[in-house]
Amino acid sequence: MSMPTNLEIAELLAAAGDSADEYRRRAYHRAAGAALTWPEEVASLRDAGTPLSSLPQIGDRLAARIEGWLDDPPEVPEPPPSRAGFVTLAWARARLAEDPDWADQIRGDLQMHSNYSDGKHTLGEMTVAAASRGYSYIAITDHSGGQPVPPGMNVPAMKRQQNEIDRLNAAMDGDGFRVVKGIEMNLDPEGVGDVAHDDLTGFELVLGSFHSKLRVTDDQTPRYLAAVRNPSVDVLAHPTARRYNRRPSLDADWPAVFKAAIESGTAVEIDSHPHRGDLPLELIRVAVEAGVMFSIGSDAHDPEELGFLDVSLALALDGGVDPDRILVFKDVDDVLAWSSR
Numbered sequence: 001m002s003m004p005t006n007l008e009i010a011e012l013l014a015a016a017g018d019s020a021d022e023y024r025r026r027a028y029h030r031a032a033g034a035a036l037t038w039p040e041e042v043a044s045l046r047d048a049g050t051p052l053s054s055l056p057q058i059g060d061r062l063a064a065r066i067e068g069w070l071d072d073p074p075e076v077p078e079p080p081p082s083r084a085g086f087v088t089l090a091w092a093r094a095r096l097a098e099d100p101d102w103a104d105q106i107r108g109d110l111q112m113h114s115n116y117s118d119g120k121h122t123l124g125e126m127t128v129a130a131a132s133r134g135y136s137y138i139a140i141t142d143h144s145g146g147q148p149v150p151p152g153m154n155v156p157a158m159k160r161q162q163n164e165i166d167r168l169n170a171a172m173d174g175d176g177f178r179v180v181k182g183i184e185m186n187l188d189p190e191g192v193g194d195v196a197h198d199d200l201t202g203f204e205l206v207l208g209s210f211h212s213k214l215r216v217t218d219d220q221t222p223r224y225l226a227a228v229r230n231p232s233v234d235v236l237a238h239p240t241a242r243r244y245n246r247r248p249s250l251d252a253d254w255p256a257v258f259k260a261a262i263e264s265g266t267a268v269e270i271d272s273h274p275h276r277g278d279l280p281l282e283l284i285r286v287a288v289e290a291g292v293m294f295s296i297g298s299d300a301h302d303p304e305e306l307g308f309l310d311v312s313l314a315l316a317l318d319g320g321v322d323p324d325r326i327l328v329f330k331d332v333d334d335v336l337a338w339s340s341r
C-alpha cells in the first residue's frame, strides 16, 4: 500500500472522530478539516524530518496517530457524501507543478472578505497582501445582509467601502493595481437578492450566493435558474454550497443551470477554500461541456488564505477549462467590460 495522502489522512481522522466521544470528535474533525489546508503532503513532511505536531490542529497524540498510519497504511473508508469529492491544497500545489505555465496566467482574485463583513483584516491589508502576490487586481466582495450577525454590510457601509476603495485606487494609481468594488449578495431560496437593484449601482462586480436552506435534498433547479437569470448577479458564487464534513452539494439539473448561466451572461465560480472547492471537479467538467465563463476567487478571510487560490487553479486545470473562459486570466478592463455588459 502507498503512503496515505492528506485527503486520505483527513478521512481517517474524520472517521476516527465519527466514532469518538464528543470532545475527541471535535478535535479529530477540526484536524480533518485542517488536513485539507496543509500545503504539503504529510508523508513528505515526515521524510524531511518535520515534526507533524507543527501542523495546525495537530497535537502530540494526533501526530502519533498519523505517524502510525504512515508506517502501516490502513484501509481508508469510503467517505460519506459530506466528505466526498474534495481536494487538498497539497494536491493542488502538486497538480500545478506539473504544468507551471498554467498558474502564470493568473492576474487577479475575484472573491475575498475584509472586516467590512466577516474578514479579519482591513481592506487596505487585504489589498497590500494581494498586490504582493503579483496580481494586478482583486475584487473585495464583502457580504450583504446589513446585520452584525452574520456580519454583512448595510447601505451606508457599502457607500463607505466604495469611497475607501476609490481612495485606495487613487493612492495606488501608477502601480498598475486596481481594487474592484464587489459584493457577495445573499440570495434567498427563490434566487432573489437581499440588496435593492438601485443600491447595487456603485458595485462593479456582484457575486450572488446561497447561504440558507442548504440542507435540503430535493431538486433545487428553480432557485438556480432564478439566480443565474437575476439581472443583478454577475457570478454565481460557491454554486453547490457544499462544506467539507458539514453538508453535501445541493442537487440540481446542472446542465440546465449552466445553459441558463450562459444565456444570461452569468459566470460560475470555482471557490478556492479547501472546505468548499466549489464547483467540484465533476461539475466543472459538466460546466466545461456547456461552455460557461468561470470566475475564480480565493474566498480569503485573511491574507494567508489568499494562497487557497491554487485549489481553484488546479481544479480548472484538471477539469480541462479553456483559459479563455477564465475571468481572472483576463485584464481587469476586460473583466469589467464583461461584468457591465
Ligand SMILES: [Zn+2]
Binding pocket: 184, 209, 211, 237, 238
Ligand atoms: Zn458565501
